[in-house]
Amino acid sequence: MITKRIIPCLDIRDGRVVKGVNFEGVRDVEDPVELARFYNESGADELVFYDITASFEGRGLFTDVLERTAREIFIPLTVGGSINEVKDFERVLTRGADKVSVNTGAINSPALIEAASKKYGSQCVVLSMDIKRVDGRFHIFKKGGREDTGIDALEWAAYGEEHGAGELVVNSIDTDGVRDGFDLEMLQAICDRVRIPVIASGGAGGMEHFATLFKGVAGVDAGLAASIFHFKEVSIRDLKLFLRGEGIEMRI
Amino acid sequence: MIAIIDYGVGNLFSLAGSLRHLGIESAVTRDLGVIRSAERVILPGVGAFGDAIAKFRAFGLEPALSAEVAKGKPLLGICLGMQLLFEKSFEFGLYEGLGYLKGEVHPLTPDIPADLKVPQIGWNSLRFERPDDPLLKYSKEGDYVYYVHSFYAKGCADSLVAWSEYGTRVPGLVHRGNVYGTQFHPEKSGAAGLAMLRAFAEVV
Numbered sequence: 001m002i003t004k005r006i007i008p009c010l011d012i013r014d015g016r017v018v019k020g021v022n023f024e025g026v027r028d029v030e031d032p033v034e035l036a037r038f039y040n041e042s043g044a045d046e047l048v049f050y051d052i053t054a055s056f057e058g059r060g061l062f063t064d065v066l067e068r069t070a071r072e073i074f075i076p077l078t079v080g081g082s083i084n085e086v087k088d089f090e091r092v093l094t095r096g097a098d099k100v101s102v103n104t105g106a107i108n109s110p111a112l113i114e115a116a117s118k119k120y121g122s123q124c125v126v127l128s129m130d131i132k133r134v135d136g137r138f139h140i141f142k143k144g145g146r147e148d149t150g151i152d153a154l155e156w157a158a159y160g161e162e163h164g165a166g167e168l169v170v171n172s173i174d175t176d177g178v179r180d181g182f183d184l185e186m187l188q189a190i191c192d193r194v195r196i197p198v199i200a201s202g203g204a205g206g207m208e209h210f211a212t213l214f215k216g217v218a219g220v221d222a223g224l225a226a227s228i229f230h231f232k233e234v235s236i237r238d239l240k241l242f243l244r245g246e247g248i249e250m251r252i
Numbered sequence: 253m254i255a256i257i258d259y260g261v262g263n264l265f266s267l268a269g270s271l272r273h274l275g276i277e278s279a280v281t282r283d284l285g286v287i288r289s290a291e292r293v294i295l296p297g298v299g300a301f302g303d304a305i306a307k308f309r310a311f312g313l314e315p316a317l318s319a320e321v322a323k324g325k326p327l328l329g330i331c332l333g334m335q336l337l338f339e340k341s342f343e344f345g346l347y348e349g350l351g352y353l354k355g356e357v358h359p360l361t362p363d364i365p366a367d368l369k370v371p372q373i374g375w376n377s378l379r380f381e382r383p384d385d386p387l388l389k390y391s392k393e394g395d396y397v398y399y400v401h402s403f404y405a406k407g408c409a410d411s412l413v414a415w416s417e418y419g420t421r422v423p424g425l426v427h428r429g430n431v432y433g434t435q436f437h438p439e440k441s442g443a444a445g446l447a448m449l450r451a452f453a454e455v456v
Contacts, residue, residue: 001376001377001417002372002374002375002376002399002416002418003374003375003376003377003396005374005375040442045374045375070265070266070269071269071272071273072269072273074266074269074270074273074439074440074441074442074445074446075398075440075441075442076398076440093263093265094263094265095265096265096266096269097263098263098266098440120263120298120299121262121298121299121300122371122402123298123299123371123373123400123401124263124298166371166373166400167373195366195369195370196369196370196371197369197371197373197374218367219367219369221369221373221374222374251375251396
């Protein structure tokens with residue numbers, strides 16, 4: 001049986017791990033290579049490195065961190081942040097990334113999804129979507145959740161699947177940072193629309209939220225979270241044992 | 253030394269890195285002389301079958317690899333590299349494979365329930381058909397390995413070593429003679445995957 005996946009996400013700026021709450025008020029936590037090693041040993045199914053670096057120098061620090069991590073950790077590694085053109089895929093894929101997550105870059109240039117999947121394969125193109133309810137509809141936001149694009153999230157998900165995205169990350173701005181559980185309604189709507197794997201993000205505050213996620217929305221393949229893992233409030237091993245006890249298939 | 257064939261398809265960073273981590277010497281190459289002098293060969297690959305086999309042939313690699321395989325040199329195909337080992341593929345057309353193993357590559361979609369995702373992406377457990385296979389020397393039944401694929405091998409009963417349940421029996425590990433293949437990515441499957449790469453480096 002295929003398992004549900006538990007994915008810690010590391011926001012990285014200038015080579016250090018940070019985590020925003022509702023995308024604002026970022027604070028420094030730990031060394032990314034150390035943290036990646038720790039997560040790998042505790043049973044993470046995948047790692048996401050999200051580059052929030054603004055400067056050119058910081059970007060170099062990021063790719064160094066990526067390469068050092070990929071040299072010793074042999075589980076899938078996804079990289080996101082500042083992916084705007086096909087050559088950005090090249091930059092991280094040659095330094096150890098297995099998948100590349102596109103968000104604003106694909107909104108600004110939708111052809112990027114197809115161009116990247118044709119060149120590197122769908123398996124490495126992850127379409128990440130920041131979604132918020134606006135007037136009863138799901139809208140795609142960009143620039144880290146600050147700007148409403150007016151794009152319908154369900155249409156965008158379907159467009160991504162059709163043009164070669166291999167997976168979707170659904171990040172609910174409405175539940176992100178609130179720590180009161182994943183956005184089941186939003187996730188169900190996306191899962192009803194596409195057949196590619198869906199990764200849920202935004203809202204995890206405790207172990208029971210993952211159980212509710214996987215039991216509540218059968219189409220969700222993975223749960224992604226950051227702060228609850230970084231601050232060691234929940235260990236990945238304990239979480240997986242708990243979920244297996246709840247009857248959910250887990251790699252332990 | 254293991255030659256990892258570089259024919260412009262896929263990301264070889266992790267594969268070379270995982271062998272280095274195991275202390276196994278490898279070279280990422282498309283040089284025929286290096287492939288001939290290597291003790292073992294790995295054929296990686298991601299993306300579409302038609303595009304990959306065309307590139308592989310355009311580099312003039314097929315006669316050299318076929319000659320080495322005929323001489324008995326151990327070969328391991330990974331993911332799309334495993335699919336290339338079969339006779340043909342029905343991925344967006346009909347393509348002739350390398351034919352080192354009996355079988356065909358077909359889409360998952362018509363063969364599995366509609367509630368299962370395509371591609372299959374993630375960790376799935378292995379069921380052993382031939383537990384005494386040399387590639388399973390350091391593995392145990394139930395080990396989880398990482399898959400990413402939309403197509404799978406059919407008609408490969410004579411080479412089937414291990415499979416995973418995904419609405420159908422997906423061949424995960426195949427082996428016949430000196431030719432091995434994994435549908436999953438051992439270089440991305442944590443300790444379970446490294447164990448198989450280590451076993452491959454020891455097969456004779």
